[in-house]
Amino acid sequence: MAGVTVEDWQSNKSTLACNRYMLTNQIACDVHFLVGEDRVRIPVHKYVLISRSCVFYSMFCGPLAETSSDIALPDIEPEIFRALLMFLYCEELDIQPYMVLPLLYAAKKYSIQSLVRKCIQYLELDQSSENICAILEQAHMYDEKDLERKCMDYICSHAKDVIQSEDFLELSPTSLMCILISDEIQVDEKTVLNCAEKWATRECERKDWEVSPANIRKALGPLLYQIRFPLLGEKYFTDIVADMEILNDTEKVELFKFFYKTGSKVETFLTRNRFVNNTSSGSDSFHSDSDTRPIQTCMRYRTVYEDGSWYCGGEPDAVAFTCNRTIQLNGVLVYGSYIGEGVYDVTCSVYDNTEKEIVSRRTSLKTSESQHTYPVLLEVPIEIPKGKKHILVVKLISSEGLDTYQGKNGMSSVSVGSVQFSFIKSKYSRNGTDVKIGQIPGLLFTCNEEDVEEF
Numbered sequence: 036m037a038g039v040t041v042e043d044w045q046s047n048k049s050t051l052a053c054n055r056y057m058l059t060n061q062i063a064c065d066v067h068f069l070v071g072e073d074r075v076r077i078p079v080h081k082y083v084l085i086s087r088s089c090v091f092y093s094m095f096c097g098p099l100a101e102t103s104s105d106i107a108l109p110d111i112e113p114e115i116f117r118a119l120l121m122f123l124y125c126e127e128l129d130i131q132p133y134m135v136l137p138l139l140y141a142a143k144k145y146s147i148q149s150l151v152r153k154c155i156q157y158l159e160l161d162q163s164s165e166n167i168c169a170i171l172e173q174a175h176m177y178d179e180k181d182l183e184r185k186c187m188d189y190i191c192s193h194a195k196d197v198i199q200s201e202d203f204l205e206l207s208p209t210s211l212m213c214i215l216i217s218d219e220i221q222v223d224e225k226t227v228l229n230c231a232e233k234w235a236t237r238e239c240e241r242k243d244w245e246v247s248p249a250n251i252r253k254a255l256g257p258l259l260y261q262i263r264f265p266l267l268g269e270k271y272f273t274d275i276v277a278d279m280e281i282l283n284d285t286e287k288v289e290l291f292k293f294f295y296k297t298g299s300k301v302e303t304f305l306t307r308n309r310f311v312n313n314t315s316s317g318s319d320s321f322h323s324d325s326d327t328r329p330i331q332t333c334m335r336y337r338t339v340y341e342d343g344s345w346y347c348g349g350e351p352d353a354v355a356f357t358c359n360r361t362i363q364l365n366g367v368l369v370y371g372s373y374i375g376e377g378v379y380d381v382t383c384s385v386y387d388n389t390e391k392e393i394v395s396r397r398t399s400l401k402t403s404e405s406q407h408t409y410p411v412l413l414e415v416p417i418e419i420p421k422g423k424k425h426i427l428v429v430k431l432i433s434s435e436g437l438d439t440y441q442g443k444n445g446m447s448s449v450s451v452g453s454v455q456f457s458f459i460k461s462k463y464s465r466n467g468t469d470v471k472i473g474q475i476p477g478l479l480f481t482c483n484e485e486d487v488e489e490f
Contacts (some may be wrong), residue, residue, distance in 0.1 A: 371402025
């Protein structure tokens, strides 16, 4: 009898390489998954799945174990399931942007926590104005509180672009509520109203309702009362909103009295300004009675560094800046406590291009680790002329010795509408803050009406 030649593919391969070979060549597979709507047949090995997932263990070894060799899996697409298998068999992962959310779904479904963490890490690094709403939806769906908080931080800092994205219109009411209730979203209320109305129009279309004022109000439901109509101003309310039919007559009368009758208050809608947590900061409103221009925010860091704190011992943090238009500087943003709650003695000073101190404000700031940034408002806004260098100097002192968050990936140039800021390292900074890293994450400013419109 002639000898049988057996290919030795095992000897020079690692365990993971052997796993890959077994999977790719379908050697000794003992169960098949019928994957996706087209029921694509994918053979696998129970042993590998059982060893990597408690859900697969229950599926094959529990009291209600599967007895069929063919298992339907209609809610996961073949490409996603193959990526899941490559991670289970070989610890290999090649995530593409379009597949990370369905892969997170699969990892959650089968309780593969190491893959869940990798997906979330990818999402944290891949945030953009176009995809952040979809990521927020996934964070809500899977109760990923930390990811949800990071999504909201991004949305608040990039609200203007986010709420005008296509994905914003696809948000669930629950996710949209998280955005609308926030005091920190950095966008004017006119934009909030317009985008909420667009969302409600899309919701009507999803539900096959006629797009009418009554149904738009119905689609908004409790979301309507998170739109801060009193912040729109009497002119915009009278010229635009009063003719909209999403408000009933009682609500319109209440708002008219608020705008035109001295001493009238409004109970139905919030009057608290966006961009500021008034309770935590102790600051006054961003809007004075004589200046109704919305305060805008220039954020100079791309991300908050959460794996390390920033020491605050009284030495000054500083950064210099210029801008291409004359603006009114209303204040700055500072980072709050890195761990727990803390109270800081804060001094904010502004120096002009001759290095003369032109304004200084000292205040007490109560902060919490659950919120990254806090406003420090100047007593009176100051004019920053076009092209003139000014220096922001901030000192934070905590009697408890608490450090703060810090920003990273700072930008030397930031555009907010038609206003362009340029940031430069300052010799006044003796605590380490510079253009790339540190404290002073943002500037609060107003500009001429035409700049607001361009924003």
